[in-house]
Amino acid sequence: MKTSLTQTMAMEHIVIIGNGIAGSTLARHVRKLSNKRITMISAEHDNFFSRTALMYVYMGHMRFKDTEPYPKSFWADNDIALVHDKVKCIDVQHQVLSLEKGERLAYDKLVLATGSRPNELKLKGEELLGVQGLYSKQDLEYMKANTMGVEHAVIVGGGLIGVEMAEMLLSRNITVDFIVRDTHFWGSVLPQADAQFVDQHLQKHHGLTLHFSEELEEILGADVGRVKGVRTLHGQKEIQCDFVGVTIGVHPNIAVTFESDIAVNRGILVDEYLATNIPNVYAIGDCTEQKNPLPGRKAIEQVWYTGRMMGETLAQTLCGNPTKYSPGNWFNSAKFFDLEYQTYGSVQAQLQAGEEEFVFQSKNGKVLVHFVYEEQTKALIGVNAFGIRLRHEVFDHWLNQQTPITEVLTNFESAVFDPEFFTQYGAEIISVFNTEKKMNIALTPKKWWQKLIQA
Numbered sequence: 001m002k003t004s005l006t007q008t009m010a011m012e013h014i015v016i017i018g019n020g021i022a023g024s025t026l027a028r029h030v031r032k033l034s035n036k037r038i039t040m041i042s043a044e045h046d047n048f049f050s051r052t053a054l055m056y057v058y059m060g061h062m063r064f065k066d067t068e069p070y071p072k073s074f075w076a077d078n079d080i081a082l083v084h085d086k087v088k089c090i091d092v093q094h095q096v097l098s099l100e101k102g103e104r105l106a107y108d109k110l111v112l113a114t115g116s117r118p119n120e121l122k123l124k125g126e127e128l129l130g131v132q133g134l135y136s137k138q139d140l141e142y143m144k145a146n147t148m149g150v151e152h153a154v155i156v157g158g159g160l161i162g163v164e165m166a167e168m169l170l171s172r173n174i175t176v177d178f179i180v181r182d183t184h185f186w187g188s189v190l191p192q193a194d195a196q197f198v199d200q201h202l203q204k205h206h207g208l209t210l211h212f213s214e215e216l217e218e219i220l221g222a223d224v225g226r227v228k229g230v231r232t233l234h235g236q237k238e239i240q241c242d243f244v245g246v247t248i249g250v251h252p253n254i255a256v257t258f259e260s261d262i263a264v265n266r267g268i269l270v271d272e273y274l275a276t277n278i279p280n281v282y283a284i285g286d287c288t289e290q291k292n293p294l295p296g297r298k299a300i301e302q303v304w305y306t307g308r309m310m311g312e313t314l315a316q317t318l319c320g321n322p323t324k325y326s327p328g329n330w331f332n333s334a335k336f337f338d339l340e341y342q343t344y345g346s347v348q349a350q351l352q353a354g355e356e357e358f359v360f361q362s363k364n365g366k367v368l369v370h371f372v373y374e375e376q377t378k379a380l381i382g383v384n385a386f387g388i389r390l391r392h393e394v395f396d397h398w399l400n401q402q403t404p405i406t407e408v409l410t411n412f413e414s415a416v417f418d419p420e421f422f423t424q425y426g427a428e429i430i431s432v433f434n435t436e437k438k439m440n441i442a443l444t445p446k447k448w449w450q451k452l453i454q455a
Helices: 005-010 021-033 051-058 073-077 137-146 160-170 192-206 304-318 392-400 405-410 426-437 449-454
Strands: 013-017 037-042 080-084 087-091 096-099 104-106 109-112 116-118 152-156 175-179 209-211 216-221 227-232 238-240 243-246 250-252 268-270 281-283 288-290 331-336 339-345 355-361 368-374 380-386
Touching (some): 013 021, 021 037, 051 160, 073 080, 109 304, 160 192, 160 243, 160 331, 192 355, 192 368, 192 380, 281 304, 331 392, 339 392, 380 392
Parallel strands (some): 013 109, 037 080, 152 175, 152 243, 175 209
Antiparallel strands (some): 087 096, 216 227, 339 380, 368 380
């Protein structure tokens, strides 16, 4: 779509700060819906890339250019201007941005899609060579250099980014010690049974050494300014290492708002239309905080699909169709090395009042499924699944319909992805449930989900 200079000057100008999944999705959908002028600004990289694929670049499974889902010509072909620069400040009164390289850029609508920033340990030695996190493209380059010739590493923080970093390091035969603050891996998110299942998998199948209920007191340095080890706070142990991975979570990247009147708390505060308190200024993705979170959802949700959905939703609003952000039931997926994990609905680390649970672990030790349901009505509230793939559309339907746990279990095999290629656990799950709950339900082989998909 090509336009004349006169037409371009007359068009509403949408400026997006950030070209991650949220910002790029917004730009694409605005272009599908309109001929508005669009500019994306990013200081990290010229083009959108898949951040979750950085680990595969390090491991040699992909080239960096393979993480870019669109050819470099895509943006120009769609009249989306890219600016490789950093925004210094936002003048919301005059609707002008000041960029680090000196340019001033006016906007009609501004969208903040600035993502997250890694949390810092704030400990002595954190500035040493060989100490880093893993979030940006620059972090990937640092890690390639920082792990050359390294034999032993320590990772601080028991979460998903830590697992990814451990897999990366082990791919280069670097041994790994994990420092985990909780009593189990990812204990702030997973219930104890689930966390123990992951603990055993990481230690038994991948040789990680996990130090639970522990924190770092100090990062130790050598004379050359490089890390040589760590000292733990509680156990007072010294672990020799050549690399320290800091993976203690992320927080919304809101620094660009600090000299403006844009309201923030932990994140940039937005309403149900993703609008901030300033007219013509919006925010989407990891940097946002919902002022009024929807039932069953958190105020800050930093996952890929919520950024994509926010981009799609805001595009409608900016193109004249005001649309509320409505992400539906919570879901997420990840991998602990080769152990697949999915979650739908609400399964909290601690069982809540009025909730009941059923935890199934297969006899072969390869699968764990954790169901949570209402104590009185027996309606499904959430499920965690490890080592087995479940169909999103089926569990989303069950959650929306408040389906009783007994119906969920009798139809469980209808919710398993590719059951013809994998061991089927429906009968075993029902047998364990009947024994534990003193019930007498039976497995239903009907594949009713096929009608759901077709609909």
